[in-house]
Amino acid sequence: MSKMTGMKCKVYIEDSATGKILAGQRNATLSRSAETIDATSKDTAGFWKESLAGFKEWSIDCDGAYIESDVAYGLLEKAFINSENVVVYIELPSGTKYRGETTITDFSLEFPYDDLVTYSISLQGSGALEVKAGA
Numbered sequence: 001m002s003k004m005t006g007m008k009c010k011v012y013i014e015d016s017a018t019g020k021i022l023a024g025q026r027n028a029t030l031s032r033s034a035e036t037i038d039a040t041s042k043d044t045a046g047f048w049k050e051s052l053a054g055f056k057e058w059s060i061d062c063d064g065a066y067i068e069s070d071v072a073y074g075l076l077e078k079a080f081i082n083s084e085n086v087v088v089y090i091e092l093p094s095g096t097k098y099r100g101e102t103t104i105t106d107f108s109l110e111f112p113y114d115d116l117v118t119y120s121i122s123l124q125g126s127g128a129l130e131v132k133a134g135a
Contacts, residue, residue, distance in 0.1 A: 011062050013072040014087035020072035024065035024119075030090055030098055032058045032129065058125035060088060060102065066109060066117040076121065080104045085126055095134025101126045 011028050012019030035054035044050050067073065079086045089099035106122035 008093040010091055011060065012089050012091060013075045014089070015071075015075055019089060019091075020075060022062070022064065022072040022076075023067045023070040024073075025062055026064040028060060028062035028090060030058065030060055032056065058100065058129040059105075060090065060123045060125075061121070062123075063118060063120040066119045073119070076104065076107065080107045086123070088123055092134065097132045097134075098129060099132065100129045 006027075009028065011022045011025050013022060014020075034056045036051040037054045039050040039052045041050075076086060078084075085101050085103050087099065088102050089097045091097050102123035103126050104121065105124045106120065108120045110118045110120070112118075
């Protein structure tokens, strides 16, 4: 089992079925969760609750150094302004991809007095998250 560092995991924005790497990206978090359905009944063993998985959801949060000429950032800017969803994926060094359609829920730029201009983006999954194993 090989270990990897996060610096080799990159976020891409799809444009006409090709991925454009999000330049300047520093951190990314893929969050996945499921609602729980209480399945406890009078014949449940002991006093332990039982539960089942319900609806699932996923999201990606990322941030980085703002690069004004970045094509992928431009795609996000256009989609946000036009209230359109975007297809995003995170690719691991092995080629494994976590991919799906997203809604941009937060799209911030920070302009500090004495540091780099940075962005932060929150993308809420719209539908299923696809996981495709690498080669």
